[in-house]
Amino acid sequence: MSRKPCCVGEGLKKGAWTTEEDKKLISYIHEHGEGGWRDIPQKAGLKRCGKSCRLRWANYLKPDIKRGEFSYEEEQIIIMLHASRGxxxxVIARHLPKRTDNEVKNYWNTHLKKRLIDQGIDPLTHKPLASNPNPATPRTSEGQDDSNPSNLDEQSQSGSMSPKSLPHSSSSCNLQTIINSDETPRNNGSLSSKKCRFKKLSCTSKLLNKVATKASSIGNILSASMEGSLIRSTTLSPCLNDVFSETSQFQMDEFDPFSHSSEQHITDHMKEDINMDFDLNNSEFDFSQFIEQFSNIEAEEANAIGGYNQELLLSDVSSTSVYEDNMMQNITGWSNYLVDDSDFPYDTNQDFDDKNFI
DNA sequence: AACAGTCTCAACCGCCTCGAG
DNA sequence: TCTCGAGGCGGTTGAGACTGT
Incomplete structure (x- = not known):
């Protein structure tokens, strides 16, 4: 049983929009607002189907759409979220203010996907390709590949920290439980569901505290080690993301600093929990600041909870050298370390509830 | 200059979800 | 509970721009 197309034949125009058509659509929407797309073409005097009008408006004409080059931070967010959400x-576009899903999709398909492949990373799994002909090389802060053939030669010599030497991970914790909580119905407004949601948020925050703290610490060390930073490496992000963004994605999805609609939600449920002081109306949002705060504040809270000793971690990590050349192995190991079951303060086999936390 | 191959991205297509009746 | 339509979403297409020969 197939649905009838929303607009069939009827002399409707297709293809590129003309300036005149754009003007008509903008003028109509300014006057009458969005919505009722089916009727808009007729009322606005356009020979287009409503769906086409909606897409044209949403992807191109809307006044608060940012176009052009993606910043490095935007790229990192896309890669991070894609690693965990596919x-x-x-969903990804919601975390990029003024970017449309279509633009993000296009940018991924035309730029980021190719770049990851070039770096020997499978853009689907965000893991190193099986036959990795070109070991991942981090992009420099200037946005250019910093390929250095000599690194390849050194790679075999620099493996001072193989994954085996890293803290062993049993990695059986079911992060998917948290992740899937994001998939709850949108109209989740009942009292009980709100209570449930709050509990999940609280638990997620605590979990995130832990992971963010570790990620932040590791990032600092890697920064010193490779003259970069945690988020300045496209080779680092995908792997580390397997853990970091999985655990943070629920909170990222719930806490959208760029969405007015989520502002109320933050006020009600999350401000005390994560204590992030973002300017929700700031159109020139600083992604670096976002990520930095995201890690640092969560780290502070993790310490406040008392279930985790950052200094201990730092001493552990500092005692091990991290080389750019064997980074893929290192990061894989650290990713496992991030979800080491033995360090988790709750029973992952049970439903999330505060009582499961130490 | 002309042509072919490649890249980019706006736009389209078809399916899915959700709310209204 | 079912049907229907609007809107949302992800995959795909193709026209135009760009690049190499």
Whole structure:
């Protein structure tokens, strides 16, 4: 049983929009607002189908759409979120102010996907390709590949920290439980569901505290080690993301600093919990600041909870050298370390509840 | 200058979800 | 509970721009 197309034949125009058509659509929407797309073409005097009008408006004409080059931080966010969510372009776009899902999708397909492949990373799994002909090389802060053939030669010599030497991970914790909580119905407004949601948020925050703290610490060390930073490496992000963004994605999805709609939600449930002081109306949002705060504040809270000793971790990590050349192995190991079951303060086999936390 | 191959991205297509009746 | 339509979403297409020969 197939649905009838929303617009069939009827002399409707297709293809590129003309300036005149754009003007008509903008003028109509300014006057009458969005919505009722089916009727808009007729009322606005356009020979287009409503769906086409909606897409044209949403992806191109809307006044608060940012176009052009993606910043490095935006790229990192796309890669991070794609690693954990896959091709959920609308979800990814929600974390990029003024970017549309279509633009994010296009940018991924035309730029980021190719770059990851060039770096020997599977853009689907965000893991090193099986036949990795070109070991991942981090992009420099200037946005250019910093390929250095000599690194390849050194790679075999620099493996001072193989994954085996890293803290062993049993990695059986079911992070998917948290992740899937994001998949709850949108109209989740009942009292009980709100209570449930709050509990999940609280638990997620605590979990995130832990992971963010570790990620932050590791990032600092890697920064010193490779003259970069945690988020300045496209080779680092995908792997580390397997853990970091999985655990943070629920909170990222719930806490959208760029969405007015989520502002109320933050006020109600999350401000005390994560204590992030973002300017929700700031159109020139600083992604670096976002990520930095995201890690640092969570780290502070983790310490406040008392279930985790950052200094101990730092001493552990500092005692081990991290080389750029064997980074893939290192990061894989650290990723495992991040979800080491033995360090988790709750029973992952049970439903999330505060009582499961130490 | 002309042509072919490649890249980019706006736009389209078809399916899915959700709310209204 | 079912049907229907609007809107949302992800995959795909193709026209135009760009690049190499």
């Amino acid at each position: 091709n959920k372009w609308s």
